[in-house]
Amino acid sequence: MARVLVVDDEPQLARLMVMNLKARKYDVDCVQDGGTALDVVATRRPDVVLLDLGLPDMDGIEVIRRLRVWSQVPVLVVSARHGSEEKIQALDAGADDYITKPFSMDELLARLGAVTRRTRAHDSADSDGAFVETEAFTVDLVAKKARRGGVNIRLTPTEWHLLEVLIRNRGRLVSQRRLLQEVWGSSYGTQTNYLRVYMAHLRRKLEADPSHPRHLITAPGMGYRFDA
Known part of the structure; x- marks a missing residue:
């Protein structure tokens, strides 16, 4: 336990x-x-x-x-x-x-x-599609390793879970409600401020230009998408 x-x-x-x-x-x-x-x-x-x-x-x-x-x-x-x-x-x-x-x-x-x-x-994440490489950073979901510019990046467990959901749905828009329910649970379907905070964290840690992200994309009022 x-x-x-x-x-x-x-x-x-x-x-x-x-x-x-x-x-x-x-x-x-x-x-x-x-x-x-x-x-x-x-x-x-x-x-x-x-x-x-x-x-x-x-x-x-x-x-x-x-x-x-x-x-x-x-x-x-x-x-x-x-x-x-x-x-x-x-x-x-x-x-x-x-x-x-x-x-x-x-x-x-x-x-x-x-x-x-x-x-x-x-x-317990499996290895199917769990490694991503972009021009700015790499992410290995199984090894729980993220690197940017050759430097290891620390992510919290919740940041990892959010990033994992997006990566495993790469190229597809994931709705705010689905992200909230998958990462925080079924009672969090309307807590969009959680998503804003954690997506901002991920962009600061991973994107070359967090104010103009190339990989962690927002669809206003709808959801988020990961583009490799």
Whole structure:
């Protein structure tokens, strides 16, 4: 079963999450601050991090930024911040999903399950059409390697999954709804802001000119297409 790291300084909520996760056979570690969380990710190698943003020693968004320098562990933000700007900041920093407090435990477990399934899905990708080479970058979906200008490019698990769906449908327009449902799950069919954020990430990381992309193409109001 997957190992989960809970990072939250509200003792009652943290205990509730740990209790429910353990009841469902997850292995769980729990810490109360960002510095300890970074250490635990390095030493315990969790499969998923449940991260509060209002931590006593540093903002959770800073924790995500520091993690993304060296780790691609999926991060599910669990926060009382409801504003769309905070959500976009967390996603832009490298979070994989965002759930606001208060929440139902069933919703948390469903989101956690979706994150772990996405990770397993691109971990088990087969080799059929999984290697792409353009004049600017190469992508190997099986080896989870992207290179641009001879330099390895770090992609988060969600970025990998989004890129994989587009590459396996190369040359064909993939609707916004289909992308959202395949990458984030059936309940995300209208969250188009997720797509805008992650497509911007992929373009910055892969395209030679992100403002004029040649490979990650937008069809306004419709969807996205990968052209090799």
